[in-house]
Amino acid sequence: MAILEMRDVTLRFGEGRSGGDAGPATIERVSLELGDNEFLTVLGPSGCGKTTLLRIVAGFEKATSGRVLFDGSEVKAPGSERVMVFQQPWLYPWLSVRKNVAFGLELQGGRVDWKRVDEMIDVVGLSGFSSYPPYRLSGGMQQRAALARALVMSPKILLMDEPFGALDAQTRQDLQEFLLSLWERLQVAVMFITHDVEEAILLGDRMLVMGTRPGCIALELPIELPRPRTEQMMLEPAFLEIRRQALDTLREVALRAAGITGTGAGDLPGVPADGIGGGGAPETGQAQQNSTGQNSTGQNSTGQKSTGQGVNEDVRLPGAAGQATEPVAGSPRGA
Amino acid sequence: MAVEPQTALLEATEDRRAAGSEPAGAESHTPGRESRVKRWGRRGSYVLVMLGALALWELIVAAHLFPAVALPSPVHVLHSFAKTATKGYLGKTLGQDILYSVVRVGIGFLGAVVLGVPIGLLMAESALVHRVVDPFLQLGRPVPPLAYIPLFVVWFGLGELPKILLILVGTIPIMIISTIGGVRSIPQQRYEVARCLGAKRRQIFARVTLPSTLPEIFTGMKVGIGIAWSTLVAAELIAASVGLGWLVEQAATQLRTGIVIAGIIVIGILGYLMELGIRLVERAVIPWRGNV
Ligand SMILES: Nc1ncnc2c1ncn2[C@@H]1O[C@H](COP(=O)(O)OP(=O)(O)O)[C@@H](O)[C@H]1O
Numbered sequence: 143m144a145i146l147e148m149r150d151v152t153l154r155f156g157e158g159r160s161g162g163d164a165g166p167a168t169i170e171r172v173s174l175e176l177g178d179n180e181f182l183t184v185l186g187p188s189g190c191g192k193t194t195l196l197r198i199v200a201g202f203e204k205a206t207s208g209r210v211l212f213d214g215s216e217v218k219a220p221g222s223e224r225v226m227v228f229q230q231p232w233l234y235p236w237l238s239v240r241k242n243v244a245f246g247l248e249l250q251g252g253r254v255d256w257k258r259v260d261e262m263i264d265v266v267g268l269s270g271f272s273s274y275p276p277y278r279l280s281g282g283m284q285q286r287a288a289l290a291r292a293l294v295m296s297p298k299i300l301l302m303d304e305p306f307g308a309l310d311a312q313t314r315q316d317l318q319e320f321l322l323s324l325w326e327r328l329q330v331a332v333m334f335i336t337h338d339v340e341e342a343i344l345l346g347d348r349m350l351v352m353g354t355r356p357g358c359i360a361l362e363l364p365i366e367l368p369r370p371r372t373e374q375m376m377l378e379p380a381f382l383e384i385r386r387q388a389l390d391t392l393r394e395v396a397l398r399a400a401g402i403t404g405t406g407a408g409d410l411p412g413v414p415a416d417g418i419g420g421g422g423a424p425e426t427g428q429a430q431q432n433s434t435g436q437n438s439t440g441q442n443s444t445g446q447k448s449t450g451q452g453v454n455e456d457v458r459l460p461g462a463a464g465q466a467t468e469p470v471a472g473s474p475r476g477a
Numbered sequence: 478m479a480v481e482p483q484t485a486l487l488e489a490t491e492d493r494r495a496a497g498s499e500p501a502g503a504e505s506h507t508p509g510r511e512s513r514v515k516r517w518g519r520r521g522s523y524v525l526v527m528l529g530a531l532a533l534w535e536l537i538v539a540a541h542l543f544p545a546v547a548l549p550s551p552v553h554v555l556h557s558f559a560k561t562a563t564k565g566y567l568g569k570t571l572g573q574d575i576l577y578s579v580v581r582v583g584i585g586f587l588g589a590v591v592l593g594v595p596i597g598l599l600m601a602e603s604a605l606v607h608r609v610v611d612p613f614l615q616l617g618r619p620v621p622p623l624a625y626i627p628l629f630v631v632w633f634g635l636g637e638l639p640k641i642l643l644i645l646v647g648t649i650p651i652m653i654i655s656t657i658g659g660v661r662s663i664p665q666q667r668y669e670v671a672r673c674l675g676a677k678r679r680q681i682f683a684r685v686t687l688p689s690t691l692p693e694i695f696t697g698m699k700v701g702i703g704i705a706w707s708t709l710v711a712a713e714l715i716a717a718s719v720g721l722g723w724l725v726e727q728a729a730t731q732l733r734t735g736i737v738i739a740g741i742i743v744i745g746i747l748g749y750l751m752e753l754g755i756r757l758v759e760r761a762v763i764p765w766r767g768n769v
């Protein structure tokens with residue numbers, strides 16, 4: 143059964159308020175479904191509207207038209223059954239790690255189930271750091287705490303906006319494995335935004351590739367790789383084929399965007415709906431040769447991407463990486 | 478936000494930048510604090526500079542560049558200090574002057590904090606309140622507090638009330654403006670995290686807005702305590718019969734330059750100590766400052 147259903151969702155910024163003039167659509171006619179416990183990855187070039195799409199689901203932005211149904215009812219406002227995880231951890235520096243994780247539970251009033259909080263801290267491998275202020279933790283550990291803060295709410299869906307984009311390669315890989323092991327254990331759907339093709343394939347059950355200006359779904363691909371996923375799979379033909387199709391679509395999307403702004407390729411149709419299901423179209427072979435091609439690998443994002451900027455696992459947890467792949471004892475969901 | 482050329486405000490800007498750009502980069506050291514060795518090194522250099530200045534002062538006096546009445550020697554100033562402290566001057570001991578001035582500054586300054594912070598919060602949270610209060614703030618801010626003295630004397634007489642109110646009026650704008658600036662500089666994501674987790678408006682105010690604003694409030698207090706002192710001394714120059722400002726003014730009219738300089742130094746030290754006190758409280762209340 144679908145937990146999330148988007149039907150013909152369009153969003154124009156600037157509309158909605160009286161007298162506001164509507165700009166061009168940021169998101170145009172996006173329809174998608176997300177099953178219970180499904181892991182959906184969304185890939186797209188920087189600025190195509192990935193974050194906006196996620197924010198619509200979270201309830202931070204209101205669709206100009208179309209319907210967003212979550213668990214059968216219309217999304218109107220943010221709520222703890224749809225928790226967002228940002229690129230930065232955004233922990234509150236005045237609260238300890240434990241208090242940060244308990245933040246959402248404390249908002250509910252009544253007694254906080256501290257056992258559950260501590261279990262969740264244990265699950266993300268931070269039990270030795272409960273009383274630490276978050277800024278004493280490394281970037282990867284902070285993101286784990288942010289994940290615990292989200293998961294402790296028992297959300298039905300995790301909305302993750304390039305959550306590992308600011309981490310160095312090793313930490314990112316650890317956290318990817320860790321996230322998968324968590325997801326396999328918990329009953330939660332994930333909508334995971336990334337501009338990293340490998341990450342999108344390695345994590346997802348299904349992948350959407352977005353087109354840009356306006357943001358739309360250019361390609362939908364099932365990822366039929368067995369789980370648990372491993373780094374080695376990145377060399378398998380199935381992986382490479384999915385990767386090729388995704389990259390082809392991204393190139394096509396970039397060409398289209400270039401066409402709209404009038405730098406050659408003007409003959410390409412500006413209607414992105416053409417791209418749906420059209421991954422691996424024959425003409426993309428030539429597109430690869432095009433000068434725009436090298437800019438469209440999906441990893442060419444702007445300043446947002448800051449890999450390898452020396453964010454190290456400073457206070458490294460003994461065996462943190464190993465724990466990520468091993469089963470974690472005790473269900474944090476607690477019955 | 479005010480663009481005062483104060484180091485405290487510059488510090489705040491740096492804090493905010495750190496908050497915005499790379500919270501994930503925070504590591505196990507605390508960049509907001511210098512090491513013990515470095516701190517003592519800095520203090521040592523302060524002492525050395527002061528000793529050097531004293532030596533230079535003594536040299537200038539010894540060279541008779543100025544008449545003694547204009548520039549008495551450090552030793553003479555120390556004498557004046559001791560005499561004022563023990564025997565008093567014009568019937569008031571230095572201790573009384575200090576007590577009166579400190580109490581006036583203390584009450585006026587705390588009043589400005591206690592009133593200014595809520596006003597700033599209200600203005601930041603409500604467009605209506607902002608629209609009503611901001612014109613007065615903008616009009617009042619460029620007026621030097623001294624200009625209010627005649628009016629305050631007419632309204633409140635020559636007692637303690639006009640002096641304390643003057644300090645309050647002089648200090649409250651920086652408190653309001655710092656608080657508003659603090660609220661305005663809160664990264665949007667701090668709110669969004671809370672809303673995602675189910676926070677209601679009032680909860681967000683208490684659990685996100687208030688703590689997030691504390692660093693800028695303390696910055697405002699550190700700037701404000703200086704303003705409070707200068708306002709006080711100005712007030713005491715005009716209408717007082719005790720207090721450090723009064724002491725300096727009276728001694729000057731009688732050409733007791735030693736007492737004037739001693740009084741100025743005492744004012745400087747007291748202002749510095751009060752700022753130090755605020756810094757200590759700040760460190761206890763927001764140890765996370767600069768570590769966002
Ligand atoms: N609140 C907003 N008001 C106006 N335009 C916005 C707003 N948020 C995002 N946009 C615009 O929408 C487009 C998509 O942004 P975003 O969803 O952040 O892209 P992505 O996450 O894929 O990089 C961008 O052109 C951005 O400038």
Ligand SMILES: [Mg+2]
Pocket residue numbers: 192193194303
């Ligand atoms: Mg984004």
